[in-house]
Amino acid sequence: MGQGVASRLYLAVGYNSGVRALAKFLALLRIYIEDSLAYRASAFIWMLTDIIHCLVMPLVWLSAYNGKASIGGYNPGEMVTYYVLMAFVTNFIVSHLMWDLSWEIKEGVLSQWLLRPVPVGWMLFARNLSWRAMRMVMFLPMAALALWYYSRFTTLSPLYLGWEFWLSVLLGHLVSFWVAYALACLAFWLQEVQSVFSLYYVPMLLLSGWVAPIALMPEWLQTLASLMPFRYTTAVPTEIALGKLTGDLMWSQIGIQGLWVLIGMGLTAILWRAGLRQYTGVGM
Amino acid sequence: MRRLRFYWNLYRAFLRTSLVREMEFRANFWAKMFYNAIWLGFFLVTLKIIYRHTESIAGWTEAEALMLAATLYFIDALIATFFYFGLSELPTMVRQGTLDFVLFKPVDSQFWISLRRINLDQLGSLVVAVLLGIYALFRLEYMPSLLNVAVYLGMVFTGVLIFYSFHFMMMTLSIWLVRVENLWVLSEVFAQIGRFPTDVFDAVLRRVFTYVLPVAFLATIPTKALLGKASPAFLVFAVVWGVSFFIAGRAFWRFALRSYTSASS
Numbered sequence: 001m002g003q004g005v006a007s008r009l010y011l012a013v014g015y016n017s018g019v020r021a022l023a024k025f026l027a028l029l030r031i032y033i034e035d036s037l038a039y040r041a042s043a044f045i046w047m048l049t050d051i052i053h054c055l056v057m058p059l060v061w062l063s064a065y066n067g068k069a070s071i072g073g074y075n076p077g078e079m080v081t082y083y084v085l086m087a088f089v090t091n092f093i094v095s096h097l098m099w100d101l102s103w104e105i106k107e108g109v110l111s112q113w114l115l116r117p118v119p120v121g122w123m124l125f126a127r128n129l130s131w132r133a134m135r136m137v138m139f140l141p142m143a144a145l146a147l148w149y150y151s152r153f154t155t156l157s158p159l160y161l162g163w164e165f166w167l168s169v170l171l172g173h174l175v176s177f178w179v180a181y182a183l184a185c186l187a188f189w190l191q192e193v194q195s196v197f198s199l200y201y202v203p204m205l206l207l208s209g210w211v212a213p214i215a216l217m218p219e220w221l222q223t224l225a226s227l228m229p230f231r232y233t234t235a236v237p238t239e240i241a242l243g244k245l246t247g248d249l250m251w252s253q254i255g256i257q258g259l260w261v262l263i264g265m266g267l268t269a270i271l272w273r274a275g276l277r278q279y280t281g282v283g284m
Numbered sequence: 285m286r287r288l289r290f291y292w293n294l295y296r297a298f299l300r301t302s303l304v305r306e307m308e309f310r311a312n313f314w315a316k317m318f319y320n321a322i323w324l325g326f327f328l329v330t331l332k333i334i335y336r337h338t339e340s341i342a343g344w345t346e347a348e349a350l351m352l353a354a355t356l357y358f359i360d361a362l363i364a365t366f367f368y369f370g371l372s373e374l375p376t377m378v379r380q381g382t383l384d385f386v387l388f389k390p391v392d393s394q395f396w397i398s399l400r401r402i403n404l405d406q407l408g409s410l411v412v413a414v415l416l417g418i419y420a421l422f423r424l425e426y427m428p429s430l431l432n433v434a435v436y437l438g439m440v441f442t443g444v445l446i447f448y449s450f451h452f453m454m455m456t457l458s459i460w461l462v463r464v465e466n467l468w469v470l471s472e473v474f475a476q477i478g479r480f481p482t483d484v485f486d487a488v489l490r491r492v493f494t495y496v497l498p499v500a501f502l503a504t505i506p507t508k509a510l511l512g513k514a515s516p517a518f519l520v521f522a523v524v525w526g527v528s529f530f531i532a533g534r535a536f537w538r539f540a541l542r543s544y545t546s547a548s549s
Contacts, residue, residue, distance in 0.1 A: 049473055060480050064341045
């Protein structure tokens, strides 16, 4: 009987701290959404690169068919839809947080954060999530416009936007977040991280399916893509929506996404702890 | 004439200080060249992925597309060497109010802002772009005539003028958009459109990118002229475009300065 009370008490405390944690997280999210809104002009300019990408690349491909019915299993309509959808999910998924975070580590801004009653990881997650969510909402009309533009000269591919797709998008968001987070930890050790970061974009843009559907790449690049985390950020949800990934294959890919989330979390935890041990808070 | 000599001496001083800066970070030279080569390689892989599946894009063979890429990278490298880094500092100068010091000087402010920083570590990319162009011509087994080469070089020059003026105008926006830190992305977008032949666009967009936002004059039309696929008369158009863009950029800068209120006051 005594044990029952204790366990109920424990549950209640657990519940309460859970609620409190959630409240803290929501408060953080509100702050960062307001913060993101203040930078909507910058967001719009960044988005232009996405818009141009999903204008130029489909048109390049459409001029490459030369009467062929399909290229690498993609018919013209699917190709066009692929790029628009890829740009859409990229806006929500692909995190670039290492640029800011590495600066904050170097300049000692991190020191203030460590004193706050909220884990740094949560703050970063809330900041990243609110920026990405805003970018996605802003991109929505652009995606609609692009699809309308293309629908005039090709039949678009039907889209599957069921819950499996959204699950995959969410997992992709987490993979990208943890990978970028782990990458930012390099700032604890390296003097010059900028050039490492810009090199990171080469495999990232190529193997995430941003440049072209991975199915169109040479065999060795496809193999490389399956071994790196990038495919499991944006390519998997996009392929699910286009119906290229279904059934068991889809679930195994979603499973690998989950695996990369765990790997990313573990790697970040190790790097972050090791980094903090030698962090001196230069800016203080 | 004395005015011209004054500016020439000033430019030599810019060159000297840039060189001194460069010498301090000599390792950077090779690193930059390496990064630029990687990014060029990235684009070449993109092209390769497309040409695995097709013989031609809107009538352009792979070798022709390589020549176009080489042209764009050459123009890009020229901009990066002579103008880019000076202009990139403009938003910070506006934000911190240090633009005042430039405006007080008895020197043309556009000259000062555009030319002060010469980034010699970008010269490596120029070499890489030239090598790529030569490789493309070898693959085409094509020897351009002297006239074609002359027209091409003229168009590359006007391409630089157009791209520079566009970049200058975009950075000038910082006078109003003080808080926007990524205005440079707008020029990236401009180049991003020009990386592929503008022939891939439909009739409307093709006209837009020829007559309104003359991306076609960066690489597509010069490359066509070199390959003998465009009339040399296009050079006249190119010059008109280059000069009007330059004048527009200058007028826009003057206009923007009227709204400049300085950060500190």
